Amino acid sequence: MQSQNDTGAQGQTGDRPLIAEFRAATKRYGAVLAADALSFGIGKGEFLSFLGPSGCGKTTALRMLAGFEVPTSGDVFLDGERVTDVPAYRRPVNMVFQHYALFPHMTVAENIAYGLIQRRPRPDRADVARKVDRALDMVRLSGFGPRRIWEMSGGQQQRVALARAIVNEPKVLLLDEPLAALDRKLRREMQIELQTLQRQLGITFVLVTHDQEEALSMSDRICIMRSGRIVQAGSPLALYDHPINRYVADFVGKSNFIDGVVSAVSPHGGQIETASGFRFEGRVSGVLAKGAKAALSIRPEQIDLAHTVQAGAEPVTVINRIFLGEHTEYLVRHAALGDLLVLVARQAEAAAGGFDPGAAAFVSWKPETALILPQD
Known part of the structure; x- marks a missing residue:
């Protein structure tokens, strides 16, 4: 059986140029092998998901891409540049966390503007306000800027976290199980909104999830992970109709x-x-x-x-x-x-x-x- 950890098997992104790439990226925590020589590419404008059970290595892969973890060996590239040792704050990526990590003492607008005002040189206030308003429009929260975070529902807070991430116009947006805390109906609505937003922006989305329905409904391509390796990568339809082994068939549908x-x-x-x-x-x-x-x-x-x-x-x-x-x-x-x-x-x-x-x-x-x- 061919391993989907081979570069060729994982690096198929259709006609899309690569925006991110792992080259034999391995991550160890002592004796624990969290990521095992990952080698694959992510295309520009692609919606890619890492899918697998807890401990399979999907979050480790995402954190290496974000810069929160440095590979024990191997390399990570973003837009053609080696960023293996580049800290997270200097990478052209943003992350939406599972628990949103919003500042409760700030307004919605202040939360969204936070990343912008950390830039040097700092953009002028008018430019910040214009970008915040545009981000609120994108997530359908126009007029919510003055509100406090605790005045927002769970779904609205999720949109604020998204707006804060996209306002910086990242080349890659990383999503760490961002819908896990939502109820089923709202989760489905947000899945549709995420798809629509990704198409509008043209930004590469990389999602980590253990929810197969979530991955199947939103992704252009899914990487099924197990024990730090990618078992199979492909479109949702290909994985559903043509799994390579019992593990994949059991995990997809x-x-x-x-x-x-x-x-x-x-x-x-x-x-x-x-x-x-x-x-x-x-x-x-x-x-x-x-x-x-x-x-x-x-x-x-x-x-x-x-x-x-x-x-x-x-x-x-x-x-x-x-x-x-x-x-x-x-x-x-x-x-x-x-x-x-x-x-x-x-x-x-x-x-x-x-x-x-x-x-x-x-x-x-x-x-x-x-x-x-x-x-x-």
Whole structure:
């Protein structure tokens, strides 16, 4: 299996020129390896996300880019210049923190202007006021300049933090889980606003998150991280449809996994055999040899749930049902394959009549929708 930590695999930014680049950047904290020889580029105007569980190295990568951490070895470049040893305040980047780090004793306008008035030579007051007003317009907070921070809602405070970051016109804007403290509805609204703002400004956004929905909905490209390395980098669609192993498929969206060994491989796909003797066909990801341990991945929305038996269908028992509005999520149990998650669109469920917990049903899927993946 090809490692996505190779420079070529990580450095694909389409036709965009590079605005930032890691070259074998490694960061150690004593015996702990937080970032392992990261080598990849970030394109100008790109919205890139680092996605992974806690401790995977995503925040370390962001902090090396910001200048808050110096690589133990390797280099970091910004706009073609080596900045490995350049302090954070001298880099053309700004960061929006998870808890915003706003000054409660200052007004909204004073918070936004803070970075501007630290410049030398200091810009004149009229210029500062003009830039602050423009930043407030961009985040839809016109007229809120005189307010105190404690008078603002959580979503408004998040916008103030964004305005304070963009007022300095950075070449790269770094976002360290900036939506984590917001409720689900407001988080979704802010995701749309961040996308719109990024397109308007043309600034490169680099986001760190453990929320896969957040990364999938906003990013041009996502870097899936594990143990300080990038396992796979690509567009949200590419990662969802073509994960290179079980780890990526499990972390990007929901998926069902059936473990087994590869029993056949052909130019058109492959076959996996489970310990209980079941055989399933699917597309093959990467290089898999006959006899290799593998997992069959089927997305919940690709599984058909029916009351009556169909060709190739397997009998199951409905264990649980969760109504999600436009979809209903079913947990079903197969005697040999275990539990499977099935997502049924509301219209399809209405046509089928619905399924009650404890009821018998049948599941099936098309072989071309299943993917045979290497185990991690």
